[in-house]
Amino acid sequence: MNFDFSDDQKQLRDQARKFLAEKCSPKAVRAVLDGKAPYDKELWKGLAEMGFLGVAIPEEFGGAGAGHLELCVIAEEMGRANAPVPFSSTVYLAAEALLIAGNDAQKKKWLPAIASGEAIGTLALFEGKGNPAPKNVKLTAANGVLNGIKKPVADGAIADFAVVAARTGSSGRDSDVSLFLVDLKAGGVEVKSLTNLDPTRGQAEIAFKDAKAEPLGAAGEGWSILTQVLDRAAVLCAFEQVGGSDRALEMGRDYALDRIAFGRQIGSFQAVKHMLADMYVSATLARSNSYYGAWALSTNAAELPEAAAAARISATQAFQHCAKNNIQVHGGMGFTWEFDCHMYYRRANAMALGLGSLSYWEDQLIDRMRKKNAA
């Protein structure tokens, strides 16, 4: 049994960690947080040069042609560094959708541009409140144009193109939904930035008014493709969340060792030690569930839907838990803008919603476990 990353993959993780420690310091994250730029362009360029953006994109489409395990270890480091770049929208959602459903021309147009850092992509799925569900897709597609409003769209204000879920039928079935590719720089698209919990990753409202769109994948297959994309993104996001959990735990541990109160290190009080031990427990459960997700993703196993939901839930819980208790360990200072704790708290809570909320994924997990048991 070798339920672990290979030495090469671990080396890649170390390389990514070193690169991000240099190019993505908390100060760099803060520049985006404070609104100085919508994302860190220099970092994005650097990630492209390192080959990280296209690590799981085949060589024929300009990528490194490695695989999803390699992407998982990079994702972990992106989460650890709280990187203020549209990595998840572009790489986990847009690129994965293209890889699953794109025709040759679409792949040739967008995948090399993603790998080289020239194109930012995203998925436009949500239309206001609610979780992923065919009935919540109201935006319409007809005669090659889209009409309707998507919000929130992650990184929508900086994206060059979007994969858009649209209604193409009214049977009440999943086959009512189809996917489309839209060049967001073309006409018929109005983009408005939205304030959001985590300013280091923007959210936008996008209005499509007779916006030109080309089909992505077969008509009526949209929901089935989306489900696969969300499962794959769930695993990859889980690795970001695992990286973030570990970093929040480290920050709390370090502060507990440095801070003196009542004449001793606060990390010597059991109330603090046990809080940190519980953070370690959540982070460890999340890591193990995510490894299982990585295995299922990389082998395209029949277990992927269940593994992805478990990784998603466990990693979401762990990141929220570690980020909130990191602030608690820091006491009052943890609640200042100046300390970095809130950046992880913001990221943890934003990520908990991005692919659908925790309660949505809980429901999915049980459905999928039942299906497996019935089979």
Added chain:
Amino acid sequence: MNFDDTPQEAEFRATARAWISANAPKQYEEELRKSSLGRTVLKNANILEVAKAWQKKKADAGWACLHWPKEYGGRGSSPIERVIWSQEEGPFGQLSRMFIIGHGMCGPTMMAFAREEHKRTYLPPLASGEKVWCQLFSEPAGGSDVAGLRTRAEKDGDDWVINGQKIWTSGAHYSDYGILLTRTDPTVPKHKGLTMFFLDMKSPGVEVRPIKQASGASDFNEVYFTNVRIPDHQRLGEVGDGWNVSLTTLMNERSAIGAAVSTGFPELFEYCSSLMLDDGPAIEDRAVRSKLANWAVKASGLKYTSMRAISALSKGERPGPENSIGKLVAGSMIQDVATYALDLQGASGVVSGEDGELAGRFQAMLLRAPGTRVEGGTDEIMRNIIAERVLGLPGDIRVDKDVPFNKIPTKGRN
């Protein structure tokens, strides 16, 4: 990344599987498979006799205590082979429970500290289950703080004379031998005045009294020592070095990699899959699903944490510290799971035993569960271990550290 055996592992697995399939007491398989925390019983047989017979059969064929050296009754197997064996043994592994203390703790301690002739005499019948061992550490005055124990050992000629009381001794009532931690010098600080021995539990002056647990069952005992004589050659380690010897024992207790910890989740999922509530099937109820999902990811998290440790063993590496979370997570989880299963039964959840739902399976689990959060290291001790050994946080401040043992206060208030 894969879950595949190496060719060598696959070969070992096939051999183990074939032997188990040809030799295991299959007539008990169904009952063992259905056993859960608080209820491992065989209706028409004495489980101790069945367990001993299975252990002897394994030993005769070279399948007992796989990781022990052959000369002491083992197989000389690698750690990964031990894991593969336990995976293949499956429900029949339940029968090893009565030997866990002896094989997991007493044996390794004897191997590290006993004289060679004692090892050759005592270890093979321990491996084969012909002799059962217990571990006599905890006392009324020393549970988590085991170094606070008060049982005295005083030198008299070539013997030591033991007086005192132990508690929470698993299986003392059917044990033949035990390892015993005593205080030999109360005038030095507590960790420095301890000495370890092994003894015959049938020695004159040893009295075993079962403890009636909160669950009503009796798995543990109090053991009283009145002028019990132990020859000096049965001492394990140096006089005054008992604390270090006991650390060997306790480290072995916590290193059972790959041992499946009971979370109660499979039982609850199965139950909810067929249970009808007032408004329809439980499994379709939103609140039920949310609870199940939260426990599902804990159970799978533990499972794959264990897989990571097994992978390290397979590569010949030492597993990381992540396995230390198992007991902490599973202990409180099984208690919560049992509580919730009863909640789903409404008022009738109060009915236990044969009159209860599923013959009282979850009621038995509920009543046994508090013990899992205490035995083998309380939740609080486990959190301290993670905080100190994994995260590197400071140890607790010990006000009795440098105080002679006989000067430490013994009462909280007057």
